[in-house]
Amino acid sequence: MNILRLCLTGALLLAAAAGAAETRRTLLVELRQVPEDMRASSGVEAGPGHYSYDSYDRDRILSVVRDVVLMLATPEELAQARAEGLDARVLMESDDQVTLIRRALYGPTLKLAPVYHSYDQITARAQALAQAHPKLITRVQIGETTQFRRPIYAYRLSNDAHRAQERPAVLLDGCHHSDEVLGAEIVLAFMEKLLAGYGQDAAVTAWMDTLEIWLVPVINVDGHDMVTSGREPRWRKNLRDVNGDGVVGVYPEGVDVNRGYDFNWAQGGTGEPSKVSYRGQHPFSEAENRAMRHLAGLRQFLLSVSYHSQGEVIFYPWTWAGKPAPDDDIIRRIAGDVAANIPKMEGKGAYAISPGGASSQSYPWFYGRHGTIDLIIETGKGAHLFPPEEVPGIVAANLLGVSALLGHTNGPGLAVKVTDAATGAPLVAQVWLPQIENETVDRRTTDAEFGRRWRLLEPGTHYVIISCPGYRTVALPAVAVGKTGWTGLNVKLEADGAVR
Numbered sequence: 020m021n022i023l024r025l026c027l028t029g030a031l032l033l034a035a036a037a038g039a040a041e042t043r044r045t046l047l048v049e050l051r052q053v054p055e056d057m058r059a060s061s062g063v064e065a066g067p068g069h070y071s072y073d074s075y076d077r078d079r080i081l082s083v084v085r086d087v088v089l090m091l092a093t094p095e096e097l098a099q100a101r102a103e104g105l106d107a108r109v110l111m112e113s114d115d116q117v118t119l120i121r122r123a124l125y126g127p128t129l130k131l132a133p134v135y136h137s138y139d140q141i142t143a144r145a146q147a148l149a150q151a152h153p154k155l156i157t158r159v160q161i162g163e164t165t166q167f168r169r170p171i172y173a174y175r176l177s178n179d180a181h182r183a184q185e186r187p188a189v190l191l192d193g194c195h196h197s198d199e200v201l202g203a204e205i206v207l208a209f210m211e212k213l214l215a216g217y218g219q220d221a222a223v224t225a226w227m228d229t230l231e232i233w234l235v236p237v238i239n240v241d242g243h244d245m246v247t248s249g250r251e252p253r254w255r256k257n258l259r260d261v262n263g264d265g266v267v268g269v270y271p272e273g274v275d276v277n278r279g280y281d282f283n284w285a286q287g288g289t290g291e292p293s294k295v296s297y298r299g300q301h302p303f304s305e306a307e308n309r310a311m312r313h314l315a316g317l318r319q320f321l322l323s324v325s326y327h328s329q330g331e332v333i334f335y336p337w338t339w340a341g342k343p344a345p346d347d348d349i350i351r352r353i354a355g356d357v358a359a360n361i362p363k364m365e366g367k368g369a370y371a372i373s374p375g376g377a378s379s380q381s382y383p384w385f386y387g388r389h390g391t392i393d394l395i396i397e398t399g400k401g402a403h404l405f406p407p408e409e410v411p412g413i414v415a416a417n418l419l420g421v422s423a424l425l426g427h428t429n430g431p432g433l434a435v436k437v438t439d440a441a442t443g444a445p446l447v448a449q450v451w452l453p454q455i456e457n458e459t460v461d462r463r464t465t466d467a468e469f470g471r472r473w474r475l476l477e478p479g480t481h482y483v484i485i486s487c488p489g490y491r492t493v494a495l496p497a498v499a500v501g502k503t504g505w506t507g508l509n510v511k512l513e514a515d516g517a518v519r
């Protein structure tokens with residue numbers, strides 16, 4: 020027997036145990052009426068006397084919803100909480116951490132509450148809605164999951180959903196992170212609202228008549244199934260079998276689907292596979308991200324929202340080396356308006372806004388590569404799986420945010436259309452505003468189907484350059500954009516004789 024090897028193995032095991040959890044926590048403890056100053060985050064490390072959820076403390080704090088804290092505790096930590104004067108009760112004692120977490124997040128039944136939907140239920144509900152409203156919704160498979168090759172579905176809604184509409188398009192998606200299940204519920208609730216409200220509700224009818232609305236309730240379908248089936252209530256990444264041993268769904272495997280986009284990819288997340296923000300081996304290594312790329316190729320989106328939890332904050336593109344995005348004024352106006360319309364759970368005030376970093380996540384990619392103003396909305400406060408009685412309120416609050424978002428789909432801005440002067444055929448042309456768009460963003464283009472680009476702008480005059488290979492470039496030094504609505508700009512490009 021090799022003593023050295025034994026000692027090394029022992030040391031490694033000890034180190035691994037210390038990394039996973041310093042102390043074995045076998046008690047599920049509920050703390051009630053925890054004072055606000057013991058819950059407030061403000062950058063304080065989680066520890067004795069502090070019960071914030073914000074640091075995503077996987078080992079100790081499971082949720083902090085209103086003034087109720089659920090935590091995994093040692094007997095010493097239980098005694099400590101009681102010494103702090105807190106009302107602390109033991110809900111369960113077990114050596115099995117997953118069972119304790121199930122009890123905390125699913126409740127006494129250890130099963131997900133029916134207020135939440137599985138992916139199969141979402142798909143079936145959408146099918147039933149499509150049968151009831153065949154003209155208003157159509158389903159498109161945009162890809163399949165990395166591990167189990169389950170279909171990832173998008174839904175297109177308008178008053179004539181079976182045909183592409185020459186209109187501004189908006190996208191709402193949920194569950195890049197599968198533990199953040201509220202996103203799927205909000206997107207599904209919005210689908211219900213659009214289909215039930217068309218012809219009844221004036222705002223809904225106007226949206227369906229003037230926009231094309233795309234919904235992707237669940238991107239990370241494999242992960243979402245881990246959460247909704249009860250296998251692992253906190254599964255966050257996708258189900259990629261990172262070490263290739265044929266065993267999947269064992270923490271910490273998987274790839275963070277919101278770190279897989281190819282915009283400053285290497286600066287986002289981490290290359291360490293065991294971390295929650297593991298970005299994968301290369302940009303678009305994950306099929307879930309390729310599905311979103313496929314969708315972005317099908318349709319140019321003016322605005323989009325990726326729903327996450329938690330924190331009651333909206334992240335927008337971006338802050339990059341201390342500099343804002345080229346369209347910062349417009350982006351902040353929209354993000355601010357959406358946030359101001361989403362009331363917080365506890366009733367005091369509304370969501371906040373904050374610029375996010377410019378790497379690898381959905382919002383810098385959508386904005387930087389495609390010109391879509393994408394927001395991440397972190398819904399709810401203090402949990403990912405909320406107690407069932409909290410879900411309708413969070414969903415309703417966020418539907419108010421969707422209404423505010425859609426209020427920005429009618430300009431001010433330019434409705435650019437570029438066609439071939441001789442044939443009238445739509446052209447994929449660059450629409451460049453050199454006084455706004457610097458080198459941090461890709462050149463925006465018109466779409467292939469209609470030759471369209473909807474471009475939100477501040478009212479006033481703008482310098483616009485339209486170019487397309489094989490055609491003479493058109494420079495328009497002073498295009499006037501009206502105070503409200505879309506200002507039409509139809510450009511007919513002449514073929515460049517020199518190349519003929």
Ligand SMILES: [Zn+2]
Pocket residue numbers: 196199277327328
């Ligand atoms: Zn998230």
